[in-house]
Ligand SMILES: NC(=O)C1=CN([C@@H]2O[C@H](COP(=O)(O)OP(=O)(O)OC[C@H]3O[C@@H](n4cnc5c(N)ncnc54)[C@H](O)[C@@H]3O)[C@@H](O)[C@H]2O)C=CC1
């Protein structure tokens with residue numbers, strides 16, 4: 001060996017002159033001990049020695065802020081519990097926030113940063129609403145903000161977009177990023193459960209937000225879409241610029257029809273860059289059963305990323321649940337801890353791009369429109385003419401007959417269009433609904449994926 005060079009042999013750490021000097025433990029504070037927090041506490045305890053070896057210093061859990069210290073918590077040392085969250089964050093090197101919601105999470109994280117701690121959070125609602133305030137405070141204090149768990153639970157997606165693809169140009173992200181709604185839609189399709197029953201199951205399994213409205217109305221997915229789009233396009237995408245539709249309007253009939261036309265209904269988050277700007281939207285869509293996203297079952301998530309040089313990438317895994325989410329949190333804790341031990345910081349916010357966020361009405365999508373019409377000659381031609389008048393062309397039509405009121409026969413038309421803007425489609429549907437022969441517009445759903 002050359003003089004002074006230190007290399008590892010057979011996995012044994014070489015003597016670098018510091019052997020024997022006990023490294024200073026890093027103090028970890030945990031805010032919240034619910035579905036995710038309880039699993040973070042367990043992993044910190046069970047993997048203490050491995051984590052210490054990976055970081056180069058022990059990670060000591062110094063306290064867990066809870067609302068009520070008297071609630072029994074399996075596997076948690078009651079001596080760690082405190083209701084004094086403000087006091088706790090002031091005596092930590094790394095603060096993990098898994099309370100959720102805007103306040104007091106934001107104030108506690110800002111206080112932690114102000115006291116010199118690095119922070120790890122799973123709180124997409126807060127990051128989408130006010131992430132830049134946290135990033136600016138962290139910059140000023142020279143500490144880290146990590147948030148892998150905030151998007152798609154256990155799936156590494158924040159780190160790949162934020163770091164691995166930092167040298168590329170991301171063009172499009174399409175994903176299933178909400179486990180609860182994917183679980184609910186899956187249960188509606190396979191078990192014929194209604195929406196409320198399926199949501200109750202998702203809550204019991206620890207997938208849903210404290211208020212599951214955030215899941216079913218698409219707020220959670222919209223927050224994740226805003227975070228991903230901001231990272232991917234190096235800009236700030238405000239939450240209010242994300243077009244959002246949830247799954248509450250999806251009926252059992254929609255799900256059944258989807259299956260009969262070779263599709264499944266999925267809640268998608270889409271962020272794309274066009275020549276005119278970026279478009280970020282969350283809405284239910286029909287996905288062909290031949291497309292990989294159609295096979296994403298239960299609370300699993302999947303995210304496709306298309307970048308100029310990398311091409312297509314796909315990320316898949318558990319998007320919700322205590323242990324999977326805690327895995328992502330712990331990965332971030334290790335990163336923040338390593339930065340402390342070795343010196344230096346993790347990635348900082350990159351938001352230099354000044355691109356307009358386009359309205360959803362400008363986005364181009366294919367649609368499936370289901371209508372009931374009076375079954376008489378010439379009706380199909382009238383409907384086709386109404387579409388053509390608005391510049392929307394039909395890709396396929398399928399017709400089935402059903403008994404209507406009295407002796408009337410009703411034709412059920414399922415039309416798939418070529419790509420059209422939301423605005424053109426909305427005007428078309430209005431015109432179609434106004435035709436005498438049209439009895440009802442039963443559903444209008446976007447179709448994504450070929
Ligand atoms: N459950 C999941 O699958 C995932 C959750 N997340 C995020 O992780 C965070 C936590 O989620 P969950 O653990 O599911 O929620 P949870 O509702 O199970 O846990 C939150 C805990 O924080 C406690 N809490 C509320 N206010 C507090 C305060 N002022 N001081 C101390 N404790 C307080 C609550 O009593 C509750 O025990 C949220 O931001 C959520 O969006 C992210 C990814 C997946």
Ligand SMILES: N[C@@H](CC=O)C(=O)O
Nearest residue numbers: 178179180207208209
């Ligand atoms: N409620 C969320 C939890 C993870 O982010 C979901 O269902 O995906």
Ligand code: NA
Nearest residue numbers: 148151153155
């Ligand atoms: Na993740």
